[in-house]
Amino acid sequence: MNEEKIFGIIATAGDAKGTAHEALNYAEKFEFEKAEELMEEASKTMTEAHKLQTEMIHAEAAGDKVDVNIILIHAQDHLMTAMSEMNMIERFIKMYKKISER
Numbered sequence: 621m622n623e624e625k626i627f628g629i630i631a632t633a634g635d636a637k638g639t640a641h642e643a644l645n646y647a648e649k650f651e652f653e654k655a656e657e658l659m660e661e662a663s664k665t666m667t668e669a670h671k672l673q674t675e676m677i678h679a680e681a682a683g684d685k686v687d688v689n690i691i692l693i694h695a696q697d698h699l700m701t702a703m704s705e706m707n708m709i710e711r712f713i714k715m716y717k718k719i720s721e722r
Contacts, residue, residue: 629695632669636662637702647713
């Protein structure tokens with residue numbers, strides 16, 4: 621069960637990050653409507669990844685021991701990197717909007 625959640629975190633966080641990078645590509649071309657649509661999609665996907673992580677945290681808090689292994693560490697790395705990159709991409713999109721207004 622934990623393995624499914626762990627691989628789910630890896631997959632959904634990776635999908636969210638990829639979608640956010642696609643949004644950035646559109647923002648670079650000043651296609652903000654598409655960029656914002658993709659960022660919303662990325663955010664929904666990231667919510668799913670975060671939900672899986674939260675389920676694992678709640679399970680451990682309830683006494684269901686979660687084994688820490690390299691795959692779990694890898695999943696956490698994917699999740700946190702995706703979150704960080706999405707935050708930066710949101711700022712880049714705002715910056716491109718300001719540039720386009722000049």
